[in-house]
Amino acid sequence: MAEGDPGEHPVRLSLMMNSNGNGSHRIVVKARQDGQGTRDLVGHTPYDPQAVGMILQNARDALFDCYFERDESGIVTDTQRDGPPAFNDKNGKSLAQFKRDLGTLAIQGSALFSLAFDHVKTEGSGLTSATWQRELLKTLRESAIIQITRVSSANYVFPWSLVYEYPLITAERNEWRVCQIVNEEWAQDGTRKLPDGEMHKRCKYHDESWHKKNVICPYGFWGLKHIIEEPQSIQDSPTVADVGRRVYFADKLDLAVSITEDPALVNKIATHLGNMARLPDIRFVTPQPATGWKSLRPNLKAPEIVYFLCHGEADETNALDSAYLSIGARDDDPDHRIYAVGTLGAWIRDLVDGPDTDAWAHQRPLVFINGCHTNGLRPGHIVSFASAFASLGACGVLGTEVRVPISVATEVAESFFSKIAPPQQMTVGDALRQLRWELANKGNVLGLAYSLYGLADLRVETDPAGP
Numbered sequence: 001m002a003e004g005d006p007g008e009h010p011v012r013l014s015l016m017m018n019s020n021g022n023g024s025h026r027i028v029v030k031a032r033q034d035g036q037g038t039r040d041l042v043g044h045t046p047y048d049p050q051a052v053g054m055i056l057q058n059a060r061d062a063l064f065d066c067y068f069e070r071d072e073s074g075i076v077t078d079t080q081r082d083g084p085p086a087f088n089d090k091n092g093k094s095l096a097q098f099k100r101d102l103g104t105l106a107i108q109g110s111a112l113f114s115l116a117f118d119h120v121k122t123e124g125s126g127l128t129s130a131t132w133q134r135e136l137l138k139t140l141r142e143s144a145i146i147q148i149t150r151v152s153s154a155n156y157v158f159p160w161s162l163v164y165e166y167p168l169i170t171a172e173r174n175e176w177r178v179c180q181i182v183n184e185e186w187a188q189d190g191t192r193k194l195p196d197g198e199m200h201k202r203c204k205y206h207d208e209s210w211h212k213k214n215v216i217c218p219y220g221f222w223g224l225k226h227i228i229e230e231p232q233s234i235q236d237s238p239t240v241a242d243v244g245r246r247v248y249f250a251d252k253l254d255l256a257v258s259i260t261e262d263p264a265l266v267n268k269i270a271t272h273l274g275n276m277a278r279l280p281d282i283r284f285v286t287p288q289p290a291t292g293w294k295s296l297r298p299n300l301k302a303p304e305i306v307y308f309l310c311h312g313e314a315d316e317t318n319a320l321d322s323a324y325l326s327i328g329a330r331d332d333d334p335d336h337r338i339y340a341v342g343t344l345g346a347w348i349r350d351l352v353d354g355p356d357t358d359a360w361a362h363q364r365p366l367v368f369i370n371g372c373h374t375n376g377l378r379p380g381h382i383v384s385f386a387s388a389f390a391s392l393g394a395c396g397v398l399g400t401e402v403r404v405p406i407s408v409a410t411e412v413a414e415s416f417f418s419k420i421a422p423p424q425q426m427t428v429g430d431a432l433r434q435l436r437w438e439l440a441n442k443g444n445v446l447g448l449a450y451s452l453y454g455l456a457d458l459r460v461e462t463d464p465a466g467p
């Protein structure tokens, strides 16, 4: 954490995605240990974004496949992918399927942990890499805030929420087992028998010897155990001093909404918008959501909350600026495509129809990019939108890293907005962690598909300079 932090927001582990500008990358790790006689752990790990592409892709594919039914070995076949989703009408999955999803994701998440920390070089601590890793795990014994920053030239992402902290030893694969907590607390239909939102600082079996390795436990995933924040600094040297923590709003929380008009989703989206309109203290900026850039643009002039329920796509003919958000009809009309650079970047410099930069800098809007049924977005794409909005002063962007089915995407949005709006005004970090558990409490792991590009203690607040 930066010097001078007010302390309401203790960061236990900070990771900086670094780049020296000529293709060499590393992740710089700082872990803060509590108590007397302990010290800060500093280390760095070499990182080649190109070489790890396959591991990241596998992790994303595993998450994406949680939409479907897995066979006993955790595999989703093409036939299953063509068939109906494995979710029931409440977005839940059976206990058997939940366990298979957890197991498959844990394997990927364990590989991500190795990638980030196995080759760590310790700096001046006198610790071997192995000792250092053990100290790191001790540091993360209980639920904590993990902060990820990146220098602006390190424009790549890592699915931190999927990182899995219990070692899975490949040679002992037959001995891997699902943690007892899953059998005790989840019923056969996949619903958790405890009250909604039950979260603990760690698994209650964390200290049992059988839980030290080869265990598949929901608390092993960083996205469920911890709160992960990825503030988008607008300076090149990562510091969170310039990252906003408050979205200011006037009497009600105004949402600038834009949607896809994909015919397959239109009914579900209509129901969703009806549910959203009934949330107290939320108001749509226009009665009808925008379905094109020209109609959306005036609503982005000085927004409080910007909400895209869209497809994220990639335009293969446009290598430099390929990612776009598809709103309105899914066609070639440029009005239906919002590119990070070509649309947002150019609009920011537009002195006639562009943003009210003073209002953005003051209100620090929050942007939610809810990408449903999205095949096109690739790692890093969402970051390009996050940095475009951050350059305007947005204090946070919440976005999806893989496709999320519409029924889950709309549930997530309704839950998220009801938590952050008055009267709850929960911090965005808490809201995200809680909604991940709401899904996990019915056997659904897709909450891990959402990433927060902003500080965890970000929340909405009445504008002190308001009317």
Ligand SMILES: [Zn+2]
Pocket: 179, 180, 181, 203, 204, 205, 206, 211, 216, 217, 218, 219
């Ligand atoms: Zn456990």
